[in-house]
Amino acid sequence: MPVVNALVVGFTVTVINGILNYRQYSDKYIADGMGLFFAVLAITFISAIGICFILLFIINYFNKRKQDKIQKQLDADEQED
Numbered sequence: 001m002p003v004v005n006a007l008v009v010g011f012t013v014t015v016i017n018g019i020l021n022y023r024q025y026s027d028k029y030i031a032d033g034m035g036l037f038f039a040v041l042a043i044t045f046i047s048a049i050g051i052c053f054i055l056l057f058i059i060n061y062f063n064k065r066k067q068d069k070i071q072k073q074l075d076a077d078e079q080e081d
Contacts, residue, residue: 001056001060002053002056002057002060003053005052005056006048006049006052006053006056007049009048009049009052010045010046010048010049010052011045013044013045013048013052014041014044014045014048017040017041017044018037018040018041018044021037021040022037
C-alpha cells in the first residue's frame with residue numbers, strides 16, 4: 001500500500017510544483033525549450049516518490065508493530081477468560 005500512496009502523493013506534488021514553477025519561470029522555460037521544464041518535473045516526481053515511500057514505509061512498519069502488540073494482548077486476555 002505505501003507504493004500506491006507514494007505514487008499518488010508524488011503525482012500530486014509534481015502537478016502542484018509544475019504549475020507553480022511554470023507560472024514563476026515560464027519565460028525561462030519558453031526561451032530554453034520545454035525540456036528543462038520536463039526535467040524539473042521528472043526530478044520532482046522521483047524525489048517525491050522516494051521521500052514519500054520511505055516515510056510511509058516507516059509509518060506502516062510502526063503501525064503494524066503496534067497492531068501486533070495489541071493483537072497479542074487481546075489473545076492473552078481471551079485465553080485468560
